[in-house]
Amino acid sequence: MEGKLTTHVLDTANGCPAAGMTIELWKLEENRYQKVSSHTTNADGRTDSPLLIAEAMITGNYELLFMAGDYFAQQTDVLPTPPFLDIIPIRFGIAEATSHYHVPLLASPWSYSTYRGS
Structure with a gap:
């Protein structure tokens, strides 16, 4: 089985x-992060393709940066400047390159949560 990394984002403020x-x-390599790719969520809050798949799925430490401040600024004009949450980082490890890692984000302008999904 080929491993893959996926994500999706739910706007809990607007449902x-x-x-x-x-x-x-981003991937941690030699004590510094290297940018792997950039994506934009589609109408379902998901990326159109996995973030990593097949040979690109390498064990190690990664970070997803969610540009929540920019997103919520487009949804409403009542956010403070600067926003309470701007870029939301989620650092995680991939231990099994043949597994499916799903890292969802549930976010509002004031809070967020994540978990390892399936």
């Missing part, structure tokens, strides 16, 4: 998928 949010994937 909908977070369409149009920019997400960056």
Whole structure:
């Protein structure tokens, strides 16, 4: 089985998928992060393709950066400047390159949570 990394974002403030949010994937290499890719969520709050798949799925430490401040600024004009939450980082490890890692984000302008999904 080929491993893959996926994500999706739910806008808990508005009760909908977070369409149009920019997400960056970074990998820790030699004590510094290297940018792997950048994506934008679709109407379902997901990326159109996995963030990593097949040979690109390498064990190690990663970070997803969710550009929540920009997203929520487009949803409403009543956010403070600067926003309470701007870029939301989620650091995680991939221990099994043949597994499916799903890292969802549930976010509002004031809070967020994540978990390892399936």
